[in-house]
Amino acid sequence: MDRFDAMQAFARVVETGSFTKAAATLHMSKTSVTQLVQQLEARLRVRLLNRTTRRVNVTADGAAYYERVLRLLADMDDAETSLSNASSAPRGRLRVDVPSPLARFILVPALPEFHRQYPEIQLDLGVSDRMIDLIGENVDCVVRGGALSDQSLIARKVGDLQLRVYAAPDYLARSGKPSHPGELEGTHHRVVGFLWSRAGKPFPYAMRRGDEQVLVHGRYVVSVDDGNAYLEAGLAGLGVLWLPDYMARIPRARGDLLPLFEGWQLEPMPLHIAFRPNRHVSAKLRVFIDWVASLMAEHAPVVRPAPGAEPVSRRTATTGSGGQVP
Structure with missing residues (x-):
């Protein structure tokens, strides 16, 4: 499991409320997004999302984890930006x-x-x-x-x-x-x-x-x-x-x-x-x-x-x- 991909997939599911919508915005298959989130939950040993036939809701643990994931993804983006000199040439x-x-x-x-x-x-x-x-x-x-x-x-x-x-x-x-x-x-x-x-x-x-x-x-x-x-x-x-x-x-x-x-x-x-x-x-x-x-x-x-x-x-x-x- 690529932990970065898994965190990104989890964050997008939370934001869209749907595995299908998350997959579309990430240009991935729904199966791949589902597997990444499941692997992330298995690694953390907590349930991050509650799934129903109509909606995906974030759990209390998932909501707390989501806030940390957002900050981590932002920090990673900043790190890549600084290393690639993108601050002077945004890309x-x-x-x-x-x-x-x-x-x-x-x-x-x-x-x-x-x-x-x-x-x-x-x-x-x-x-x-x-x-x-x-x-x-x-x-x-x-x-x-x-x-x-x-x-x-x-x-x-x-x-x-x-x-x-x-x-x-x-x-x-x-x-x-x-x-x-x-x-x-x-x-x-x-x-x-x-x-x-x-x-x-x-x-x-x-x-x-x-x-x-x-x-x-x-x-x-x-x-x-x-x-x-x-x-x-x-x-x-x-x-x-x-x-x-x-x-x-x-x-x-x-x-x-x-x-x-x-x-x-x-x-x-x-x-x-x-x-x-x-x-x-x-x-x-x-x-x-x-x-x-x-x-x-x-x-x-x-x-x-x-x-x-x-x-x-x-x-x-x-x-x-x-x-x-x-």
Whole structure:
């Protein structure tokens, strides 16, 4: 028995709650993972896991052992890093999940420079607007827009997305240009709906001008759960959009989208990088987090509130579901 492989297999079973899922993330057979854990239990002469037909639960002894295994695996990773000079040249596989528009407009175009700096990092980039199970899917970190609903995660705020309202010229030619956000609740206008991943439904947008604040639900003929599709629906003239500046920059410069409601404000959407508290922050993860933070400092810097300023009510903000960037 390779004790390192056995400890790694045991830790992954605890994290995923399943021999099958653990085997998939380790790229091993379920039989091999099962045998490694059984051999580990035989060596330690304690039961680490309770198995049922539906679930694998860690025992009290297993939970205590798991905490020590995590520290030991982290120490081994640090030892290998120091011996291979990886602290100056981080290497290895990094699994990350990011919202699709952020990947399209910011991260992917900048990746050549990232890989020039860190050629030994193999990046597995999941691109989606769905909520990610970091443990079950063995993801090192996620980039999320909006309020984080999972308070068990460690998060670093890396940016604030400034939201504004836009519509395509074709849409405005057909429906007219609204002069007040409240007009979007009428029968003449439509919005493009965005289905937030946790709730599976659109949320109202809170907009403010001076002391006046309105909630805009709007009527829609199409609602989507992907940020790139959301943008394309707006460009096709299917309704009014709420977009971060980075998504609107190119179509606005081309005249494909026109801004609405100048003078009205929306609360910025915070952008975080999040990871599990028991996930060892390796050198490769640290440099990736710093790289994303530097990119967002250029494209969507963190907003420092003015003294005495009151934000738009978070109760009414669209980020309350912990969704991804629209």
